[in-house]
Amino acid sequence: MVTGAAARDYGLTGADSLRAVEAGLAEAEWFRPPIDADRLRELQARTNARAARDTVLWLALIALFGYLAWRSLGSWWAVPAFAAYGALYGGAADSRWHECGHGTAFRARWLNDAVYYLASFMLLRPPTLWRWSHVRHHTDTLVVGRDPEIVFPRPSSPLAVLGVFVPVLILAKSLWRTARHAAGRIDDDAAALVPADQFRRLRWESRAYIAALAAVAVWCAAAGSIVPALFIGLPTFYGAWMLMFFSVMEHAGRREDVLDHRLNSRTVYMNPVLRFLYSNMNYHVEHHIFPTVPYHALPALHQEIKGYLAPAEPSTLHAYRSIFTTLRKQWRDPSYDEPRPDVPEVADSDRAYVDTSVAAWAGDRHDSLVDLGPAHELAANSARRIDHGGATYALYRLDPEDTGSVAVDSPGCEFVLSDGLCTHGQAHLAEGAVLDGMVECPKHNGCFDLGTGEPLRPPAVEAITLYDVAVRNGRVVSRLRPRTDCRAVGAAG
Ligand code: FES
Numbered sequence: 374m375v376t377g378a379a380a381r382d383y384g385l386t387g388a389d390s391l392r393a394v395e396a397g398l399a400e401a402e403w404f405r406p407p408i409d410a411d412r413l414r415e416l417q418a419r420t421n422a423r424a425a426r427d428t429v430l431w432l433a434l435i436a437l438f439g440y441l442a443w444r445s446l447g448s449w450w451a452v453p454a455f456a457a458y459g460a461l462y463g464g465a466a467d468s469r470w471h472e473c474g475h476g477t478a479f480r481a482r483w484l485n486d487a488v489y490y491l492a493s494f495m496l497l498r499p500p501t502l503w504r505w506s507h508v509r510h511h512t513d514t515l516v517v518g519r520d521p522e523i524v525f526p527r528p529s530s531p532l533a534v535l536g537v538f539v540p541v542l543i544l545a546k547s548l549w550r551t552a553r554h555a556a557g558r559i560d561d562d563a564a565a566l567v568p569a570d571q572f573r574r575l576r577w578e579s580r581a582y583i584a585a586l587a588a589v590a591v592w593c594a595a596a597g598s599i600v601p602a603l604f605i606g607l608p609t610f611y612g613a614w615m616l617m618f619f620s621v622m623e624h625a626g627r628r629e630d631v632l633d634h635r636l637n638s639r640t641v642y643m644n645p646v647l648r649f650l651y652s653n654m655n656y657h658v659e660h661h662i663f664p665t666v667p668y669h670a671l672p673a674l675h676q677e678i679k680g681y682l683a684p685a686e687p688s689t690l691h692a693y694r695s696i697f698t699t700l701r702k703q704w705r706d707p708s709y710d711e712p713r714p715d716v717p718e719v720a721d722s723d724r725a726y727v728d729t730s731v732a733a734w735a736g737d738r739h740d741s742l743v744d745l746g747p748a749h750e751l752a753a754n755s756a757r758r759i760d761h762g763g764a765t766y767a768l769y770r771l772d773p774e775d776t777g778s779v780a781v782d783s784p785g786c787e788f789v790l791s792d793g794l795c796t797h798g799q800a801h802l803a804e805g806a807v808l809d810g811m812v813e814c815p816k817h818n819g820c821f822d823l824g825t826g827e828p829l830r831p832p833a834v835e836a837i838t839l840y841d842v843a844v845r846n847g848r849v850v851s852r853l854r855p856r857t858d859c860r861a862v863g864a865a866g
Contacts, residue, residue, distance in 0.1 A: 380707065381517050383526040385509075385565040389518030393630070398516045400798060404633040405662055406681035413663070414755055416670045416677070417806040417813075419480035423669050427649065428478075428488055431469065435461045439604060446600065455603060455611070461650075462608035464615025466495040468652035468668070474504055475818045476830055477667040478652075480809070482820075494585070496616075497544065497609045499551055499578040505566040508817045508832045512798065514661060515629045515637040521562060524617075525625050527707035529700040537621065540613050548586075555579035568834065615650070622692050623657045626699030628710050634661040635716045640675065640685040641692045658682055665806045665813055683714030745842070745849040748788065756812065758793055758803035761853070765793030766840065767803040768849060769823055771810055789823045790842040790851050796828070796835035 382389040393399050435458060442454035470492035472478040473485040493500040506521045513519035524537055536542055550560065559572050567575055585605075592601040599607075627637045638658045648655060656671035659678065666674050679685070686692040695711065702709040745759055745768055753772035758765065773785040791812070795802055800816035807813075811820045811829055819833025826836040842851045 381527065383517055383523055385518065385521055385562045387518055390565075391518070393513070393516050393518045396630070398513065398630055398632065399519055400512055401632050403662070404635065406678045408663075408678055410755070411752060412677060413666075414752070414806070416663075416666045416674050417808070418670075419477065419667055419808060421480045421484060424472075424478040424484070424488075424667075427652070427669075428469065430649075431461065431465060442603070455608075458604075459608040459612025460615040461612070462495050463610065463612025464618070465650045466492040467616040467620065468650070468654050470496055470498065470503075471507070471654065472652050472668045474507055475664055476813070476820065477665065477818065482830065494582065495609060497548060497551065497582060497586075497606075499554065499575060499582060501571050501575045501578055502554070502563055502567055504831060505568075505571075509566055511661065511664060511817055514634060515624055515627065515631075517629050521566065523624070523629075524621055525700060525703075527629075527703050529704050531704070534697075534700060538614060538617050540617055541610055544610055544613060551579045551582055555583045619647075619651045619654065621696065622686075622689065623654070626696045626703070626711055628713075633716070634658050635681075635683050636714060639692060640682065641689060642685050642687055643689060647689070663815070664818055665815055681717055683716045741852060742845075742850040743853055745790070745851055748844045748847055748849050751788075751849075753783075753786075754807045756803040756805070756807050758801055759790070760793075764853075765801065766853075767791050767793045767801070767812070768842070769807050769812060771807065771823060773810075788842050788844060788849055790840040790853075791821070791823065791826060792837040795819060795821075795833060796837055797832045802837070 384390070438454055438458040438461060442451055442458050445451040445454050469478070469488055473489035473492065476482065476485045478488065479485045490500055493503065510520050510522040515523060517523070525533065550563075553560065554563065554575055557576055559567075559575065563575065564572075589602050589606045593599055622639055622641050624638055627639060629637070631637055635658055638661050640658045641655045643651065643655045652668040653671045654660060654668065656675050659666070659671050659674045659682075660668075662678070663674060675685075686695070699709070699711040743761055746757075748770075751757055751768065751770040753770060756767050756769045759768050760766075767790070769789045769791070771785075771787045771789060772783060774783075791802065793801055793803060795805075795814040795816065797814065797819050798816050800814050802812050802814060802821070805813045805815040807823075810824060811822050813820050813830075814833060817832050819831060820829040821827065821833060821837050822829050823839070826839045828834050828836060839856045840851055841854050841856055842849060844850070
């Protein structure tokens with residue numbers, strides 16, 4: 374018998390959604406442990422080579438097992454071959470989808486986008502809807518009525534658990550939803566996530582998916598065989614067990630409605646094979662706290678901040694034991710929370726990882742310029758927050774070739790001053806990553822061009838303002854006037 378609190382409304386437009394907003398749980402500040410700003414900058418670095426190697430290996434494995442499956446059609450060998458093919462297609466695609474959706478796998482944006490769209494199709498997730506869904510998941514992780522990606526709404530039940538691990542019904546419902554969107558009927562939950570000016574895109578993506586699946590169905594009918602669908606479309610269903618195997622460990626059974634990823638997410642130690650299949654997302658607490666750190670640097674990030682986190686689960690077996698224990702208890706009592714993880718207390722003053730003392734740079738000068746501090750104190754491709762006159766700015770130093778030198782006369786060195794807050798969710802841009810002439814927001818990986826202020830990647834869709842800036846006698850100065858030329862001002866003598 375179920376006891377305890379009344380069942381909650383996990384929809385995005387229901388009573389618990391309102392309750393979350395009223396309780397200050399929506400778009401709130403989350404716990405972050407301290408980390409050295411320079412070390413974080415190192416961890417945020419991107420290359421194409423690492424992700425290319427992992428992506429090519431993943432696709433090569435899909436091709437290999439696809440070939441073996443095809444060759445073994447009609448024999449029992451086809452069963453393990455299709456099982457492996459499906460797990461790589463409908464399971465391992467999830468972490469590629471995820472990482473490229475954040476834009477952190479590759480250095481080149483087009484490569485992230487290409488893999489994101491490919492993996493989205495493999496998972497039958499319309500890219501725009503799921504991009505915004507995942508943004509919300511990061512904004513309001515496990516906040517009831519706000520997070521659309523809660524796997525186990527309470528109370529759990531054996532049937533619900535079975536439905537998650539054999540997610541045929543979940544995927545069928547998701548496909549039906551895509552068909553409705555293709556027909557132009559955007560549902561309330563989608564409308565609560567996706568900006569209205571992107572509905573058209575969502576409709577056309579949904580139509581493209583339905584058309585592709587219809588083409589596979591026609592192919593099957595023409596061939597008089599289900600084989601084409603076993604390679605395209607159905608692997609999303611029969612390979613989804615692996616997706617669920619990994620993603621359940623991320624948050625299942627953890628606390629709802631807390632603003633601390635250490636309490637609602639889970640880091641689990643795994644062997645290298647599982648970590649390859651899962652793109653290191655087993656370091657899930659770390660990923661949620663610092664989403665600008667690419668997957669391959671998560672083990673190093675873990676080493677950097679683990680002293681501030683709860684001890685990691687030592688194995689998948691251990692993680693699943695505690696998940697099932699908690700789910701079983703929540704089946705009887707939905708208000709049951711697992712014992713609080715043993716997280717160290719961190720003083721509020723230690724939580725910011727950008728050295729806020731830098732804000733003391735900003736001061737008035739007699740010549741109507743605002744002194745933003747010594748230029749040489751800003752490292753190459755880094756940012757500093759500047760608070761002045763009740764407003765917040767971000768000052769960047771851009772160095773196309775980071776030689777490690779602090780000299781501001783190095784070729785191509787530029788200083789750029791922008792609004793300090795992201796236009797999407799008010800995060801401090803100075804805490805983000807400065808990469809290839811753009812700044813990546815620390816909260817949802819939205820990107821802005823530091824030459825123009827234009828948004829380059831959703832969820833950032835509104836430009837930031839850039840301000841005049843120059844270097845005089847070794848100090849960065851500005852009149853704090855919006856730039857009209859849309860070109861960064863170079864280092865001046
Ligand atoms: S706060 Fe969402 S992209 Fe910046």
